[in-house]
Amino acid sequence: RKEVEQDPGPFNVPEGxxxxxxxxxxxxxxQSFFWYRQDCRKEPKLLMSVYSSGNEDGRFTAQLNRASQYxxxxxxxxxxxxxxxxxxxxxxxxNAGKSTFGDGTTLTVKP
Amino acid sequence: NAGVTQTPKFQVLKTxxxxxxxxxxxxxxxxxxxxxxxxxxxxxxxxxxxxxGITDQGEVPNGYNVSRSTTEDFPLRLLSxxxxxxxVYFCASRFTGGAGNxxxxxxxSWLTVV
Numbered sequence: 001r002k003e004v005e006q007d008p009g010p011f012n013v014p015e016g017x018x019x020x021x022x023x024x025x026x027x028x029x030x031q032s033f034f035w036y037r038q039d040c041r042k043e044p045k046l047l048m049s050v051y052s053s054g055n056e057d058g059r060f061t062a063q064l065n066r067a068s069q070y071x072x073x074x075x076x077x078x079x080x081x082x083x084x085x086x087x088x089x090x091x092x093x094x095n096a097g098k099s100t101f102g103d104g105t106t107l108t109v110k111p
Numbered sequence: 112n113a114g115v116t117q118t119p120k121f122q123v124l125k126t127x128x129x130x131x132x133x134x135x136x137x138x139x140x141x142x143x144x145x146x147x148x149x150x151x152x153x154x155x156x157x158x159x160x161x162x163x164g165i166t167d168q169g170e171v172p173n174g175y176n177v178s179r180s181t182t183e184d185f186p187l188r189l190l191s192x193x194x195x196x197x198x199v200y201f202c203a204s205r206f207t208g209g210a211g212n213x214x215x216x217x218x219x220s221w222l223t224v225v
Contacts, residue, residue, distance in 0.1 A: 006153075032212060043201055043216035044154070087153065089214065097161070097207065098169065099144060099214050103153030 003027060004090050006102035014110055017078045021105045023088035024070040032091040033064055035073045037084045038104065044087055047073075078109045113137045117202050117217035124192040124224045132187040132220050134202030140215075141207040143185035147171065147198040148219075154201065160185055161207055192224045 006023045013019050025033075033050035048055065050062040050071050061074040071088055085104040092098055118133045136143065144159035146169075156169030160179040174196060176188040185204075189196060199221050205214040 034213070041219075043218050045216070046213050049213070091205070091212065091214070097142075098156065098159050098167070099142070099203070099205065100156060101146070101154040 001026060002103075003100045004088060004102040006088055007105050008103075009105035009107070011105060011107045012110060013078055013107070015078055015080060017109075018074065018076045019078060019107060020075075021073045021086055021088075021107075022070055023072070023102050024068075025088075025090045025100075026069070027090070027092065028069065030069075030090045030092060031097075033062075033071045034089040034091070035060075035062055035071075036087040036089055036101070038087055039084050044101075047086070075107075078107075080109050080111065083107055083109045115202055115204055115215050115217040117200075117220050119220060120218065121221045122223070124189070124222065126192060126194060126224060128192050130189050130192065132189075132200055132202070132222075134185045134187065134217060135183050136185075136202075136204040136215070137183065138204065138215070139182060140204035141182070142212075142214075143179065143202065143204045144169070144214075145175070145177065145185070145187045146201045146203065147196075148201060149198050157187065157200075189222075194224045196222065197224045198222060 035047040036044040037047045038044040054063045059076045063072045087104045088102045145157040146154040158177040160166045202217040206212045
């Protein structure tokens, strides 16, 4: 079983739609959680961190459920520019910890 | 603001050749790592390091070596290139410890093995 698993996608939605991505992780010792955005042929870039209390950044909302070991990303009022691959990331923050990414979910927003 | 710098950006190798992908960061990050990303796939961890002199294997380490002699540099060596190693390679770094430590990526190195 992969350490981090994401919805396989792809997601094709019209402009203005609301779309949600889920990600599960297997290591209960995981301490930090993030969503990254990756555009075609580019490096991943941080979209937002995910906090235990949930957090929002404009049209984007991230949630963490430690008991069920999953994180989610909600995008409201989708824009054409939101089309990208979204990767969840899980970090172990110990001195021996590593960062593991999901396979990504591709979103295409259509006019 | 250099961040994470990878070289070369593009490389074509013949099967059996060896080469080194260079990675340097100027943010004094303890953690550095190498990922490979195949077309339509996610990031797979090759090797990582949590400090100078310390390295560990990730998910797909076979065929690759790393060393970490300084905090800044984390080169990835392909010992005998194979077509299966054709991929995009990303170097990344972050602070260890604490919470919310963002990982920063280099721009990627596109490697083709023929």
